[in-house]
Amino acid sequence: MEFRVLVADPIAPEGVELLQKYSQVDVKTGLSEPDLIQAIPQYDALVVRSETKVTSRIIEAGDRLQVIARAGIGVDNIDVDAATKRGILVVNAPLGNTVAAAEHAIALILSLARNIPQADASIRRGEWQRSKFMGVELAGKTLGIVGLGKVGAEVARRARSFNMNLLAYDPYVSASIAESLGARLVSLDELLRNSDIVTVHVPLLPSTRNLISSSEFDIMKPDALLVNVARGGVVNEEALVEALKEGKIAGAALDVYEKEPLPPDSPIIHLEHTVLTPHLGASTKEAQVKVALEVAEQVIDVLNGRPARGAVNAPSLPPELLAGELGHYIELADKLGRLYTQVHGFSHTGIEIVYCGDLASQDHRLIRSAVLRGLLEPISSERISFVNAEIMAQERGLRVTEATGMAPEGYTSSLRLQSAEGVLEGTVIGEEQRVIRLDKFPVDFIPSGYFLFCPHIDRPGVIGAIGTILGNHNINISAAMSGRLAPRGETMLVLTLDEPVPDEVCEEIRQKVPGIGNLTRASL
Numbered sequence: 001m002e003f004r005v006l007v008a009d010p011i012a013p014e015g016v017e018l019l020q021k022y023s024q025v026d027v028k029t030g031l032s033e034p035d036l037i038q039a040i041p042q043y044d045a046l047v048v049r050s051e052t053k054v055t056s057r058i059i060e061a062g063d064r065l066q067v068i069a070r071a072g073i074g075v076d077n078i079d080v081d082a083a084t085k086r087g088i089l090v091v092n093a094p095l096g097n098t099v100a101a102a103e104h105a106i107a108l109i110l111s112l113a114r115n116i117p118q119a120d121a122s123i124r125r126g127e128w129q130r131s132k133f134m135g136v137e138l139a140g141k142t143l144g145i146v147g148l149g150k151v152g153a154e155v156a157r158r159a160r161s162f163n164m165n166l167l168a169y170d171p172y173v174s175a176s177i178a179e180s181l182g183a184r185l186v187s188l189d190e191l192l193r194n195s196d197i198v199t200v201h202v203p204l205l206p207s208t209r210n211l212i213s214s215s216e217f218d219i220m221k222p223d224a225l226l227v228n229v230a231r232g233g234v235v236n237e238e239a240l241v242e243a244l245k246e247g248k249i250a251g252a253a254l255d256v257y258e259k260e261p262l263p264p265d266s267p268i269i270h271l272e273h274t275v276l277t278p279h280l281g282a283s284t285k286e287a288q289v290k291v292a293l294e295v296a297e298q299v300i301d302v303l304n305g306r307p308a309r310g311a312v313n314a315p316s317l318p319p320e321l322l323a324g325e326l327g328h329y330i331e332l333a334d335k336l337g338r339l340y341t342q343v344h345g346f347s348h349t350g351i352e353i354v355y356c357g358d359l360a361s362q363d364h365r366l367i368r369s370a371v372l373r374g375l376l377e378p379i380s381s382e383r384i385s386f387v388n389a390e391i392m393a394q395e396r397g398l399r400v401t402e403a404t405g406m407a408p409e410g411y412t413s414s415l416r417l418q419s420a421e422g423v424l425e426g427t428v429i430g431e432e433q434r435v436i437r438l439d440k441f442p443v444d445f446i447p448s449g450y451f452l453f454c455p456h457i458d459r460p461g462v463i464g465a466i467g468t469i470l471g472n473h474n475i476n477i478s479a480a481m482s483g484r485l486a487p488r489g490e491t492m493l494v495l496t497l498d499e500p501v502p503d504e505v506c507e508e509i510r511q512k513v514p515g516i517g518n519l520t521r522a523s524l
């Protein structure tokens, strides 16, 4: 039987031609959700970019659908969970448009600095205004790069050739990587206060939503320029409009928006010193050929029963495997990885996975993939799956070693993650997963919910004081446990909460509870 592929967004002809060698291809762009629901039962593969919203209703109607391919990075327009539930693979092309996005950021920076769109519009109105469009030079100015991943690094390389000074904020990148790109790694606060131009290159994650909002604009230089080629939502649009109107910053260039297409009544459209493009970061001929070929090859692989190298989801593991002890450890491995990155940051020195006790003799491959998936998920723009975790870890230069060891006294098996940054260990008791060690502290908590980790010196009243502050802010503690090294000695209080703890509440705890160490928040 010949495979049928529906290409629902415009992709480069090279990708369509490659698909045509192996399947019957229909290119039908601009279809509505009802159109797609009607059409999709005839297709084995669906190829999109960011325009088509691949909803659960479309996925559920895809009776013979095997693969959904995204010719680009972001799969935020695809209901990946719905696809996973139906065993449909989602693949993407995370590398092909990096240079295009970086060059677009540079183009926007130059357009802003030299008022190019405004000057162009003026001359077309028959004017000849020169003094109105006085610009600023990039040479000698400071560029603040928020997010020093693939695109951020390419922007850094290009900005150096303009003789710019580079600052970077990225909690998951080492100072030496930043240094090799000519950038100095600083806090977000320091970056915002000192940059003449701020360019944003982080993925949209719960932790990066509204990363640049009112309080960030408050500390930026009044003549600073802001550029966002990453994702709408990282910069709060309401706060941006206010910042520009009140002169907190001088200008902004945006390629991405909270809502796309940008609604025609958006106040952003009427702001003066702005440059707006309709999500064009990846729209170069070269990038489009690369991503189209990359996904076409993967579609052909999947339809012919071969594994896809860029799968962002993975078919569910067999239920019989998940129900057993190994299944619980796979789930625990994912949670320990996610917790590790949130508590210790992304390890720059490499991570060791230690399989202890009975676990030492099991097949570790899926546990290892689950640890990597967990470590990378909180900081990645791509969806990390069991399939692509290993490649993604290599791409970030994460060194992973494995070892076997003895389980701690009283346990038959455990899983330990350790690096120079810290230690996290968990176990499975019956069907219950538990975290039993956090750095040097023996702890015991279920890895689920919101967490506040409060290192302190054990003395009467500390737990009560923290509980009172949380209570005053209507934050409910669902479990509390203290791991201490000695009476009145170093102690780790672990609070499991029903709600997340906002910044200001953490600050209040730091100020009001004497002897409290570095508070850390996490959620699972």
Ligand SMILES: NC(=O)c1ccc[n+]([C@@H]2O[C@H](COP(=O)([O-])OP(=O)(O)OC[C@H]3O[C@@H](n4cnc5c(N)ncnc54)[C@H](O)[C@@H]3O)[C@@H](O)[C@H]2O)c1
Residues within 6 Å of the ligand: 073, 074, 094, 097, 098, 101, 146, 147, 148, 149, 150, 151, 152, 169, 170, 171, 172, 173, 201, 202, 203, 204, 205, 207, 208, 229, 230, 231, 255, 256, 279, 280, 281, 282, 283, 378, 379, 380, 381, 382
């Ligand atoms: N406009 C476009 O057409 C276009 C094209 C390509 C990429 N993008 C977007 O650009 C962004 C960057 O893409 P990439 O390929 O460089 O991704 P990437 O995953 O390689 O890099 C993202 C970087 O952000 C860092 N990061 C994560 N959380 C952070 C936080 N809270 N604070 C600071 N840094 C944080 C990560 O450590 C990583 O280094 C993504 O959102 C991507 O979707 C847009």
Ligand SMILES: O=C(O)[C@H](O)COP(=O)(O)O
Residues within 6 Å of the ligand: 049, 050, 051, 071, 072, 073, 074, 075, 097, 279, 280, 281, 282, 283
């Ligand atoms: O996620 C991506 O790859 C970029 O945002 C580009 O999106 P596009 O393919 O719709 O241009």
